[in-house]
Amino acid sequence: MNSMDYNAIEQLINTIDRSGLTYFEIESNGTKITMKKGKNEEENINALQQNVQTQSNQVEKVVVTESSEDIKKVVEEPKLDDENIKIITSPIVGTFYESSGPDSDAFAKVGTKVNKGQTLCIIEAMKLMNEIESEFDGEIVEVLVKNEEMVEYGQGLFKIALN
Known part of the structure; x- marks a missing residue:
């Protein structure tokens, strides 16, 4: 070495x-x-899906302020009975990128139909680019973070309506 x-x-x-x-x-x-x-990859995927389900059942309000315009939006997490909406969360702390480069189209935006395993975004952590993939087949109904925004572990990134 x-x-x-x-x-x-x-x-x-x-x-x-x-x-x-x-x-x-x-x-x-x-x-x-x-x-x-972890013991095996399937066990890790099941634990991550349980984490996503637990987080999607929490009802919170988040206030987002856009600096270019003085507008505040209130975003509510899905209600307990909204089983058709899943939330993709960040597995790491880092910087969220919606595309592979500044001149590239976003991997996923509202209305994009996605398949399980499809890249949704990149999160940069410790100078490493980590592709975040969809855990579900469905359609993006909301992007919960902005390009180049810092994200925390477990923070919601996308809401997906299941097919």
């Missing part, structure tokens, strides 16, 4: 362990490191 020293790898392992990530992969100067947490 010429390009990465042991302390840097150990620090990376500790950082990933403290985060909500269940899968992480990095390649640097020919050295590739892959980390997975």
Whole structure:
């Protein structure tokens, strides 16, 4: 391991362990490191889906202020009986990007029909670009964050109406 020293790898392992990530992969100067947490991938997916379901059942109000215009919008999370709407949440803390570059179209916007596994956005964390994929087949009914906005672990990113 010429390009990465042991302390840097150990620090990376500790950082990933403290985060909500269940899968992480990095390649640097020919050295590739892959980390997975949990017994198996299906178990991790089931836990993430339960987390999404729990969060979609919470009723909250969030006030968003747009700096260019002095407008406030009130966004309500889905009601308990709205089982057809699912929320895709951020698995990490980082910066939300709606597209792969400044001149590129958004991966997903309101009205976009998406399939399970389709890329919805990118979240940059520790100089790594993490593609966030849809966990469901459906249609985007709301984008809950703005491009280049900081997001927290578990924060809602998209509302999807299931097919």
